[in-house]
Amino acid sequence: xxxxxxxxxxxxxxxxxxxxxxxxxxxxxxxxxxxxxxxxxxxxxxxxxxxxxxxxxxxxxxxxxxxxxxxxxxxxxxxxxxxxxxxxxxxxxxxxxxxxxxxxxxxxxxxxxxxxxxxxxxxxxxxxxxxxxxxxxxxxxxxxxxxxxxxxxxxxxxxxxxxxxxxxxxxxxxxxxxxxxxxxxxxxxxxxxxxxxxxxxxxxxxxxxxxxxxxxxxxxxxxxxxxxxxxxxxxxxxxxxxxxxxxxxxxxxxxxxxxxxxxxxxxxxxxxxxxxxxxxxxxxxxxxxxxxxxxxxxxxxxxxxxxxxxxxxxxxxxxxxxxxxxxxxxxxxxxxxxxxxxxxxxxxxxxxxxxxxxxxxxxxxxx
Numbered sequence: 001x002x003x004x005x006x007x008x009x010x011x012x013x014x015x016x017x018x019x020x021x022x023x024x025x026x027x028x029x030x031x032x033x034x035x036x037x038x039x040x041x042x043x044x045x046x047x048x049x050x051x052x053x054x055x056x057x058x059x060x061x062x063x064x065x066x067x068x069x070x071x072x073x074x075x076x077x078x079x080x081x082x083x084x085x086x087x088x089x090x091x092x093x094x095x096x097x098x099x100x101x102x103x104x105x106x107x108x109x110x111x112x113x114x115x116x117x118x119x120x121x122x123x124x125x126x127x128x129x130x131x132x133x134x135x136x137x138x139x140x141x142x143x144x145x146x147x148x149x150x151x152x153x154x155x156x157x158x159x160x161x162x163x164x165x166x167x168x169x170x171x172x173x174x175x176x177x178x179x180x181x182x183x184x185x186x187x188x189x190x191x192x193x194x195x196x197x198x199x200x201x202x203x204x205x206x207x208x209x210x211x212x213x214x215x216x217x218x219x220x221x222x223x224x225x226x227x228x229x230x231x232x233x234x235x236x237x238x239x240x241x242x243x244x245x246x247x248x249x250x251x252x253x254x255x256x257x258x259x260x261x262x263x264x265x266x267x268x269x270x271x272x273x274x275x276x277x278x279x280x281x282x283x284x285x286x287x288x289x290x291x292x293x294x295x296x297x298x299x300x301x302x303x304x305x306x307x308x309x310x311x312x313x314x315x316x317x318x319x320x321x322x323x324x325x326x327x328x329x330x331x332x333x334x335x336x337x338x339x340x341x342x343x344x345x346x347x348x349x350x351x352x353x354x355x356x357x358x359x360x361x362x363x364x365x366x367x
Contacts, residue, residue, distance in 0.1 A: 057272045060189045064238050067182035071218035074176075079218060080337045082179065084211055088170040090198045093162065094120065094128050100158045104151055112155040115144045116163050118195075125200060125251025132250075135192040135268075136163050167191050179214075186242070192268055193242065200251040206337045209245050217241040219330035226326055229319075236278060237323055239269065240285040241330065262287035281320060285327055288314050292328055292345060295352050308352060312359035321360060325353055 071079070097120060101109040113119050118134035125131075138160070145152055172187060174180035187193055196210040207215060220226055220237050229237070247260040266283045274282070291311045298304040315321035329349065332342035342349070 057274075060186070060272060061235055063182055063185040063189075064235065064242070067179065067186065067214075068217050068221045068238050070176070070178045070182060071214055072221040074218065076338065079215060080206075081175075082211065082214075083175045084179075084183070084197060084214075085173050086170050086194065086197050087173060088166050090132065090195065091127055093166045094126075094130055094132065096162045097159065098128065098130065100162060101155050104155055108149060108152050109155070111144060111148050112152050112159060115140045115142075115152075115156055116159060117141070123250055123252075131199075132195050135195060135264075136167060137191070138163055138167060166194065170194070172197065189271060190242075190268065192246065192264075196246065199248070201245075201248065202251060202253045204253075204335055204341075206335070209248055212334050213242050213245060215334035216244070216327075216330045219333045220326055223326050223329065225322070229323065229326075232278065233319065233323055236282050236285065237327060239272075240265075240282055240289070240327060243268070243282075244286045244289050244327075244331070258290050259287055281323075284314060284320060285324060288324065289327055289331060291315075291324070292332075292349055292352060296345070296348055308355050309359050312356045312363060315356070316360050316363050321353075321356060 074082075097113065101112060104112065110119055114134075117137040118132050120130045121133055122129060123131040140156070140160075145156070172180060172183045174183065193210070196213060197208070199209040201207065201209055201212060217238055220241055226234065226237070243265040244261060245257060247264055248254050248257040262283045265286055266279050269279055269282060288311065295304055295307045295311070298307055312321070315324055329342060332345055332349070333339045335341045
């Protein structure tokens with residue numbers, strides 16, 4: 001087998017144009033501006049996320065660690081029986097948005113929604129035929145409506161109390177009161193997480209996106225390797241578990257959700273006043289959390305070799321790949337109501353992890 005020299009590496013370039021299930025998996029494309037994303041880049045078409053109000057990071061850290069400890073103490077059966085919802089549910093929120101804007105043309109309805117930071121898109125997997133993309137917020141983006149028709153302004157006035165009801169007057173409800181308390185504390189910091197509650201995943205998953213994310217957090221904390229990390233790296237892994245699927249398309253396999261979620265998380269977590277290098281680390285964890293899937297989808301030994309090198313390149317700094325192994329194992333253990341998915345891929349996980357570690361060691365010696 002011809003071995004590509006390390007100074008010729010083009011991470012995942014050969015995979016960027018491969019067709020996986022008739023979809024280009026840009027998740028794995030080499031991203032040269034990964035750590036230079038601006039707040040505007042993060043928001044895309046969804047308006048301005050409120051990142052200028054700096055939150056008390058200490059209170060957030062306490063809430064996220066308290067939540068992780070509560071989850072760690074649950075058995076798999078106890079976790080599977082958790083029921084997590086909101087008083088004003090996501091689908092009821094969508095129904096009211098559709099009702100308020102029912103007389104608007106589609107383009108004007110989207111302008112009114114974008115003013116509040118989100119869009120509604122047609123999705124046959126949703127009970128109402130529509131899903132949310134983006135993150136609702138209250139204050140509104142005036143630039144969106146500079147040249148809008150009067151109907152848009154009227155719709156905005158009607159939408160505002162609906163948005164407030166969803167974001168500010170909408171307790172999270174859970175049959176475990178400790179978890180309920182901690183989730184409500186976290187959502188004060190990150191109302192963006194509300195869109196995950198009740199968001200259906202594709203058929204390989206047993207849980208909605210929020211419950212899956214909490215399951216990942218649980219499995220991270222239960223891993224003995226987690227205790228070997230310093231406090232800051234523990235925090236980053238716990239935050240990554242909450243946000244890693246924040247951009248998943250509802251009810252469908254979404255090959256681009258990791259790269260999109262990584263960009264969004266990089267911007268949204270500015271509220272925590274994290275050092276830039278920690279946000280870059282968080283970005284890398286989320287962007288690459290599907291690395292094992294990328295490797296397992298290769299067709300030849302050369303492709304597998306190249307993909308392992310690409311993962312090693314992205315994860316080469318410090319203990320980032322050790323953190324990623326904890327993250328990936330937890331993610332695999334959280335798709336079903338048991339560890340079945342991890343058990344299925346365990347041999348591949350261990351073999352590829354060893355090879356990636358060898359690549360990382362080689363890079364440190366010769367690059």
